[in-house]
Amino acid sequence: MNDILLYGADWCPDCRRAKAYLKENNVAYTFIDVDLDKEATARVEAINNGKRIIPTLIIKNKSYTNPDNVELASVLGINETGRVQLFGADWCPDCKRAKSFLRDHGINFEFIDVDKYDWATQKVEEINNGKRTIPTILIDDIPYTNPDNVKLTELLSINVEKEHKIFDTIIIGGGAAGLTTSIYAQRDRFDTLILEKSTIGGNAFLTEKIENYPGFQSISGPKLMEKMEEQAKTYGAVIKTGEEVIAIEKQDDIFSIKTKSTTFLGKSVVLSTGSTYRKLGIPNEEELIGSGIHFCATCDGAFYRDKDIIVIGGGNSALEEGIFLAGFCKSVKIVHRSENFSASETYVEKLDTIENISTYMNKNSLEFISDEKGLFKGLKVKDNDTNEASVIEADGVFIFIGLIPNTQSFKNIVNLDNRGFIQTTGLAETSVNGIFAAGDCREGAIAQVAAATGEGVLASYGIRNYLK
Missing domain, CATH: 3.40.30.10 (Glutaredoxin)
Structure with a gap:
C-alpha cells in the first residue's frame, strides 16, 4: 500500500x-x-x-x-480544507485537467500514478465498483470520481473571480483547430482566450501515433498537441481548461460566454468543439463503459497488457488503434460488420504482418456479455450470411465506429445540419455574425489533424475581417 x-x-x-x-x-x-x-x-x-x-x-x-x-503539505496534498489525493495517470486527459486546475488555485495534492502501483489500481476499482475510472480524487478519504472543476471549486472552497476582460476572440475547444486559430489570431495582435472543457489537444491528444501530419514522418498525438499548445501560449493566448460552455449570448456586439463556473466576454467567438466517439447502442453497453468497454486505446490500452481484447470497426481509426494495441496485448480480435474494411490499404496490408491480430468480418454486434460478477466477458455477434450467433470472448473491447459532433449546446444558437454539424460559409462564418466554426464540428470537415489546422487558419482570417 x-x-x-x-x-x-x-x-x-x-x-x-x-x-x-x-x-x-x-x-x-x-x-x-x-x-x-x-x-x-x-x-x-x-x-x-x-x-x-x-x-x-x-x-x-x-x-x-x-x-x-x-514540503510535507505539498508532497502529501495537505490543505486547510483537507488532504487531497489524486489517483490517475499521465496519459489521462481529465487527470491533466484536474491537476492543472488544482495547481492554478494553489491546492496541494498527492498524485498517485495507477500505472506504477498495483495497489492504486485496485483501490480505484474498489471505489468505482470494478471500473478503472480516473481521475479518482480523495479529499480527507472521501472519494469523488472524475469531479469537474465546478465540483472541485465547491469541495475545496476555491474562490473563482469573474473574468472582466473583453477578449478579441474566445475559442471554444482546444484541439488542433482551436489552437491554430489562436496562433494566427495572436500573430494578428488579437487577444485570444481558449476555453476547453477537458484537456488541450482534443481527439488528437488521444492518438498514440500520427503518421500523416506534414513535417513529421511519425509523431505521437500528445507530443504534437503539446507543441501547438506551447506555441499558442508563446504568442500570448490565454488557455483555461475544465471550462464547459453552457450558454452564449450577444449584446451590443459583445458575446457573453457562460461556463458552469463563471462568465467570459469576447468580441468574436470560434466554435471548435470537435467530436466524440459514437456508441453501438446495444444491450449492456452503457453498464460496461469504463469496465471492459472503452473508446480510447491511448487512454485505456495499458490496462490490457498481455490480455485479449476486441476492436470493433473497420475504418482507419479502428485498424490504426488495433495495430497499436497489438504491440502489447496478447491478442486483438477485429470485428467489422462488412465484408471489406473501409480503411486505407496501408492499414489493411499491415494486418497480415501482425501475428496476434485476427479478423471477424461481416458480423453484426448484438450485445455485450458480462460474467456473474457483472464484469465484461465478451461480445455476441451475428454472422450476416448465416444468421448464426456466437460469442467472442475477451478481457475488454475498444469501439471505433465514427464520431458525433459536440454541438448540442449550440443547436439554438447557430444553424446545424441534420447530423448536428455546424453549417458555415466563406471564411468559416456561421449563421450568426461574429461566430465562426472550425474543425470536426463543422459540416464537411475532414477528421484529420492537418485538415483541422487548415480550418483554424481559415477561421482566423474570418476573425480578422470581422474585427477590422
Whole structure:
C-alpha cells in the first residue's frame, strides 16, 4: 500500500515535529527508530551520502531529508480544507485537467500514478465498483470520481473571480483547430482566450501515433498537441481548461460566454468543439463503459497488457488503434460488420504482418456479455450470411465506429445540419455574425489533424475581417 516510512529517533526535535504534523493530518506512517535498528541507520546514511540526517522520510519510493511542514503539505496534498489525493495517470486527459486546475488555485495534492502501483489500481476499482475510472480524487478519504472543476471549486472552497476582460476572440475547444486559430489570431495582435472543457489537444491528444501530419514522418498525438499548445501560449493566448460552455449570448456586439463556473466576454467567438466517439447502442453497453468497454486505446490500452481484447470497426481509426494495441496485448480480435474494411490499404496490408491480430468480418454486434460478477466477458455477434450467433470472448473491447459532433449546446444558437454539424460559409462564418466554426464540428470537415489546422487558419482570417 501507500506506506510512508519515517526514519528518526525519539530525541530528535524535527522527528517529533514531523510525526506531530502527520498525526494532525491523519496521515498514516511507519516510524523506524535508527537508534534501535542498525540497518535503518545504514539506509539513512546511504540516502544522505554518508550523513546520518533525520528525519528521513520515504514516500512512494522517493526520499525526503528533514522536510519542513510546507514540503510535507505539498508532497502529501495537505490543505486547510483537507488532504487531497489524486489517483490517475499521465496519459489521462481529465487527470491533466484536474491537476492543472488544482495547481492554478494553489491546492496541494498527492498524485498517485495507477500505472506504477498495483495497489492504486485496485483501490480505484474498489471505489468505482470494478471500473478503472480516473481521475479518482480523495479529499480527507472521501472519494469523488472524475469531479469537474465546478465540483472541485465547491469541495475545496476555491474562490473563482469573474473574468472582466473583453477578449478579441474566445475559442471554444482546444484541439488542433482551436489552437491554430489562436496562433494566427495572436500573430494578428488579437487577444485570444481558449476555453476547453477537458484537456488541450482534443481527439488528437488521444492518438498514440500520427503518421500523416506534414513535417513529421511519425509523431505521437500528445507530443504534437503539446507543441501547438506551447506555441499558442508563446504568442500570448490565454488557455483555461475544465471550462464547459453552457450558454452564449450577444449584446451590443459583445458575446457573453457562460461556463458552469463563471462568465467570459469576447468580441468574436470560434466554435471548435470537435467530436466524440459514437456508441453501438446495444444491450449492456452503457453498464460496461469504463469496465471492459472503452473508446480510447491511448487512454485505456495499458490496462490490457498481455490480455485479449476486441476492436470493433473497420475504418482507419479502428485498424490504426488495433495495430497499436497489438504491440502489447496478447491478442486483438477485429470485428467489422462488412465484408471489406473501409480503411486505407496501408492499414489493411499491415494486418497480415501482425501475428496476434485476427479478423471477424461481416458480423453484426448484438450485445455485450458480462460474467456473474457483472464484469465484461465478451461480445455476441451475428454472422450476416448465416444468421448464426456466437460469442467472442475477451478481457475488454475498444469501439471505433465514427464520431458525433459536440454541438448540442449550440443547436439554438447557430444553424446545424441534420447530423448536428455546424453549417458555415466563406471564411468559416456561421449563421450568426461574429461566430465562426472550425474543425470536426463543422459540416464537411475532414477528421484529420492537418485538415483541422487548415480550418483554424481559415477561421482566423474570418476573425480578422470581422474585427477590422
